[in-house]
Amino acid sequence: MPRHKSLFLSILLIAPILAWGQTDKQSILISFYNVENLFDTINNEGVRDTEYTPEGRREWNSQRYYQKLDNLAKVIGEIGSDDDFKNGPDILGVCEVENEQVLNDLIRHENLKKKKYRIVHYNSPDKRGIDVALVYKPKKFKLESSKPYPLYIFDPISGKRIYTRDQLLVSGTVKKQKIHLIVNHWPSRWGGELRSQPLRLAAAQLTRHITDSLLAADSLASVIVMGDLNDDPDNLSIKAYLNTSAHADSILPNQLLNTSAELFQSGMGTLKYQGKWNLFDQIIITPALLQVENGYQFQKFAIVNKDYLFQQEGKYAGYPLRTFGGKTYLNGYSDHLPVYLILKKD
Secondary structure (H helix, E strand, O other): OOHHHHHHHHHHHHHHHHHHHHHHHHEEEEEEEEEEEEOOOOOOOOOOOHHHOOOOOOOOOHHHHHHHHHHHHHHHHHOOHHHOOOOOOOEEEEEEEOOHHHHHHHHOOOOOHHHOOEEEEOOOOOOOOOEEEEEEOOOOOEEEEEEEEOOOEEOOOOOOEEOOOOEEEEEEEEOOEEEEEEEEEOOOOOOOHHHHHHHHHHHHHHHHHHHHHHHHHOOOOOEEEEEEOOOOOOOHHHHHHOOEEOOHHHOOOOOEEEOOHHHHHOOOOOEEEOOEEEOOEEEEEOHHHHOOOOOEEEEEEEEOOOHHHEOOOOOOOOOEOOOEEOOEEOOOOOOOOOEEEEEEEO
């Protein structure tokens, strides 16, 4: 074979390998995952976690707990693989974790420990004992500060405070570019969407307050809001109270870009209820991440939809495969699908 043809074929064979290796270097993968009730097996006083104990109705024992960790570690390790990310997310927001220990057990799992993740976690006053947290690779994200923001909401009838999850602000740098992340798990729709709506409006106001404080200090702040918002991109809390736009090319002053909105408009979602897809798990960004010169910019939002994440048969075929279906142990993953955002170096 002539030498120039041999060289050309070598380049063709090597190029895909180089491109894959460079994906991680030139981009940052930021993800969010509602891991659905990641509880240990210990009954803690003051927390409604009795059902997640060996004596509880779910018979939550060590075997089921470690199987849950196996399942979650598999999913997290494959987030972004469809976009040639071979090392999982660089930054991962999570919700529905009981405490710091379950997070440590997760990041020390055989499938994740080589990634050398670290965590940011604060105990919140949620009555179910579930919190939000951030998992990150210190080689990619240099942590500078973190702070939990309590959400003060009250029952409209009794006037008593409803204890729910804090919102977590984490600030740091990615190759000297400052990035702020706000991890959320807004109040649920328990009791009905409209009846519970004021609680999520209050949550949206708090998220917007944190964001505006960062923008007041730096009008070009790179802020990423992520979480299970328990509302869709077109709901009042997100569209009006957070003041979001679905399209980067028509974003107005003071608006945020909801990177999740276009997929929702196309009929996609992250959880399914009564046959309908909702997209509660969202990532929303400030306009600075659309125009950072020589920095990381928004490239893509995606939903992880590996086949094994879905129930394959029965009444709920096509739904996310969760740990329990009612009282039946399904050995699944979560009732939510993970989402991720790619920021690419300009």
